[in-house]
Amino acid sequence: MAVLTEDHSRSGFPGSHQVDPIPVAIRTRPPSDPEATGRFAATDPPRGLDIARLKRVGGLLRDRRLQFLLILPNQIIFWLVIAIGIVGTVVPGLNFATAITWYLWFCLVFVMMVVVGRAWCAMCPFGGFGEWVQRRTFFKRTTKSLGLGLKMPERVAQYGFLLSVGAFLVLTWIEEFFNIAGPGNPMATSFMVLGIVGTALVFFLTFERRTFCRYVCPLSALIGTVGAMGSVAGFRTRDRSVCLSCATKDCMRGDAEGFGCPWYTWPGSADSNAACGLCTECYKACPSDNIGLYLQPPLTSVVAPSRRRADVAWSVALLFGLVLYQQVNALGAFVSLDNWLNTHLHFPQYPNPVDYVGIIAAVAVVLAAIGRLFSVAFARRDVVLAPGGTSFVERTSRFRSYFVPLMYGIIPVVGADYFARQLPKFLRYVPRVPVSIGHLFGFGSTSSRLYHASLIASNAGIIAVQDLVIALGTAAAMWASWRIAGRDLAPLSRRPLAARVAATALAGALGVVVAVLYVWMNAAN
Amino acid sequence: MTITETERTDTGRHVTVLVDRCAGCQECVIRCPAGALSMESASWTAQADDALCVGCRQCERTCPFSAIVVEGPLALATRVDPPVRHPVELHANVTETRPGYATWDEAIAEANRCLACPDPTCVRGCPAHNDIPAFVAAIRDHDLETAHAILRRTTVLPDVCSRVCNQAAQCEGSCTWSLAGGEPVAIGRLERFIADQVAVPAPVVVEPTATALSVGIVGSGPAAIGAAYELLAGGARVTVYERDDRPGGLLVWGIPDFTLPDVVARRPWEDLVAAGVDLRLATSVEPGDLDQLLEAHDALVMAHGAGQAMRLSVPGADLDGVGTATAFLQGAKAALDPGGDPAAFRASLGVAPGRGRRVLVLGAGNTAMDVARLARRVGLEATCVDWLDERFALARPDELAEARAEGVDVRFSRTLTSLEGFDGRVVRAVLSHTTQRDRTSAPVVSPDALDVLAVDLVVMAMGYRIEEGLRAHVPQTPIVKRHRGFAPGRWSASGILANPASPACFAQPVGALALDREVGLWESAMPRRERLWAAGDALTGPSTVVEAMAQGRRAARAVLDARPSRDGRAHGAEPSSPRVLVAYASASGTTARLAEVVGDELRRSGATVSVLPVERVDALAVAQADALVLGSWVEGLVVARVRAARAMRDFVDGLPWLGGRPVAVYCTYGVNPRTAPAELAHQVEARGGTVVASATFGPGDRAEDARIRPTKPEAFAHRVAAQVLTQRARATVA
């Protein structure tokens, strides 16, 4: 006898002589009710936008093979990338590994990020591979996992996404150093991908669930922050009161139908799409059919969350630093600086780690200084801050109460900037992807007409597209900042309107800086 | 007080909520016995007040994301344990060795150690699921009537169980303090205190009407006692057939007086006979009698136990002086009764004056301990040998210690190789050494190391099994008491399974053991075949008193629910409406909607219906239902293997034995159901169900598309109703 034991105690027939004595002895305390505090009202997606209610979608999401089938094609492509990068042609533009990775994939990931959120995570071959090994299955629900199953130590876990930002910075530096995305030697791309898969595997075998994805994956922080603009809210509770009185929390613990949430997210308290990997496990596991897959208006997860996280704010600041660095490094002044540093520090080549870290840190510090300035200029002295905790994510301060919302507000600029940075490669070179595929089968070469084709070839055209993207992002950021400041900053400020205007202006100003840099960059080219 | 880490207070206890991982689900908050946890509403994470925390670690065990960590000592007073009595003169001494609480002070002091856990793991650990925190609270209130009333909801043998239960593997082993590594609340002693102070209340009797159920019970051990109490309370007429000339089965012959005094062991049957049970002693039921009994009664509860002692077949096993535990226990008990004569008993065993007095007891489980300790009391020397390693001993650790204190020589990692005789009587035993790696692996016998022991008597006390004759007539027994697959959510949620095998419960996986016992409980609710139930050792093989009692009660209530009827019995006035459980596995909602359609039709036909997805069906609902309807979507495409959904197949596999219960099946399909319904029906039959109807519903047949009435699902429901209602009608009219 397996599945059947006393479980959901309300299933019995009335008037029966048989009663289950265990529920009688359970006298749990009443849970505190978040509806009463209005805790989640602003972040709950519109009830009507639950696409899991559509019959076909619901059926698909219930199928244990869905995730497998999403991961499988990417898995095949990335193992091909690894293999072809090593054994294939050394012409980067013709090598499938480099072509697909840098002309198409990176750009697609950004599109998915901005439109959906963690769509990539649902199909990611890196985490997917680790997870298969950890669970010892492709899609079945298993109980015994492979590996040590440790928990991420709190000392590290308290920094949330920041570890992931660190990983992204390191990876980007390596990529610049070896000119992997240039694209340089295709083999470098192979080793990079292999490195990510290997690291992921080590983490999956050391820690439980998707600790790698939640804390370490280089893409995770970027997707978690920029993805907040996305229009998919993720898997959320349909009726919070059902979740509150739910005696089993199968979505967190797992049951026969699904694993417990690998991302440490409880659909009952999720207030943004940042930590839902769209893996469908909770949807399968919930015995009360109380989970939906919700759409939301764009920017909801930027504007609405009431629990704003410091790790997200610092991630935004650092990621902005990185993308600015990548813009600045095309400028003549930077090249001189980098060369000067390399000569004096005896570092072989671009990029010098000192200016790399320096510029990124400088941007983050400037943004923090702006946050500080806001708090000095606007903060009301009579406002008592909520008591925070001692861990990084939970501390509260006057500085944070301005800095954190401001950083949420500029997420669209940062997102647009990253996207715009990928555009030239995509617009110029994406026609090479089919050529590189053809090359694998013996036709297609650097002399193919398609190889030299572009979606947009001219500098002016590309700048126009880039600045259009930035303009959109800036507008979104200004709108978001206006809203965020209205809710989060105004009540703390002496001059609420001025604070709102200043926050909005900040977003606008950053957008202008970015747009101008694109013009300069291309001029420098 | 802060969110993440509370100030260190001088209690030395410190609760850390790992805020990054805490999702605010409140699993810890609603279960904290001390009220030390609450929600921090801004961040929606748990927060702790160290000053209130008692260190029980319940929160750690229940948090689904392992987001809470407790450090520091347990706030736990010393357990009140009256010392074991070691009789100065063991010979012929049958006074109880384990005393109860003599004073209210002791009992209250112990009761105060109980935290009244909101989701008490001890209750899951108790095989009868006694509401322990409630009766402990009643003791604290000095209200023993209420305490008895609470106990009566789940047990009819509190005086017996509190003495004979292996609490370390059951209630006490599962106490939150035990799971946290501390000394558990002395639940057994507190339960006993209630029964010591105020007599266990007499059975509740509802006077049987002229048309009352008549139920026969075979056997009179704890399972029979449990069943008889419930049947009396349900207004049934109860007849008990006992082979012995004394009722009580194992309670009276299998447990020595120094553990269970005679007055306590006799109490249940004195009460039951006074309450009107028709007890027929010295009436042996043979397999051939069953049909006749089924004609005489509406239902039979087989509670004949597992009384056949196991024998070891080694060279010399047929020598004089080699016997079984059953005979020895019965003889020794009689010899120690007032008016008995230990010397005469010894003589009857062939242990004559002037000869050695060493009895070799084979086994070192609880039965062997009883044999050896009785042997000491009738003036014999006792050596127990067991091939298990001492670390994995089957006997209760306290029992083992007491036996050794009474001079029993217990040797583990030894097994009997042969017995040697002189003049046809056993004189020597040859023992081999064994080694055992872990609990689950069988010991390995090493060929060279041998002990030779001079013995005068050998008692085989390796345990019992069900007598083959009756067993063959009770289908699917003994059951395998093993919970397979995923632990039910509420069990995981309670934290009982997250037990670190604490030393307080002798490193036993108490949660897993409890879950396995649950299987026996739910199987006892299902008939083995039409109108025949089984409970206790007859169902599960040798087990414990409390389990047998609980299963007997469960079986009796199932009988009351099922209201079976032998031919020719006039039933009560109103025919009761049959209970039908419609369980479905649905992917897109079609199968679920059809389940509702079928359910509605059945209701219209007069049935009481419960419609549930398979993952929400619990054993209770299955046990209560008179009939099942199973609906499943079919997996696989035309080319792949087409069959009922995995969820449904797993569900049917996990069903208890259905014992002939009527089952109807339907499958919903998109293209072609192929053999899916037939396979599902086959699977149901393999679980003992009787398939009464089967149907498939394709895209055109679904209720919402249908223009004709009745639709195909409705027609299916009518067929099911006809089957189920006729059965009921047959039972009602006759």
Ligand code: SF4
């Ligand atoms: S989503 Fe389902 S399983 Fe999870 S808490 Fe809510 S009702 Fe329970």
Ligand code: SF4
């Ligand atoms: S289990 Fe649910 S909440 Fe968790 S990552 Fe997967 S889809 Fe998102």
Ligand code: SF4
């Ligand atoms: S250890 Fe026990 S008392 Fe302390 S917070 Fe956890 S559940 Fe509450």
Ligand code: SF4
């Ligand atoms: S049980 Fe765990 S996740 Fe849930 S509120 Fe408590 S600490 Fe947080």
Ligand code: SF4
């Ligand atoms: S019946 Fe046995 S297991 Fe249950 S509470 Fe009493 S002593 Fe403990």
Ligand code: SF4
């Ligand atoms: S006996 Fe132990 S587990 Fe049971 S309620 Fe008391 S403290 Fe809790």
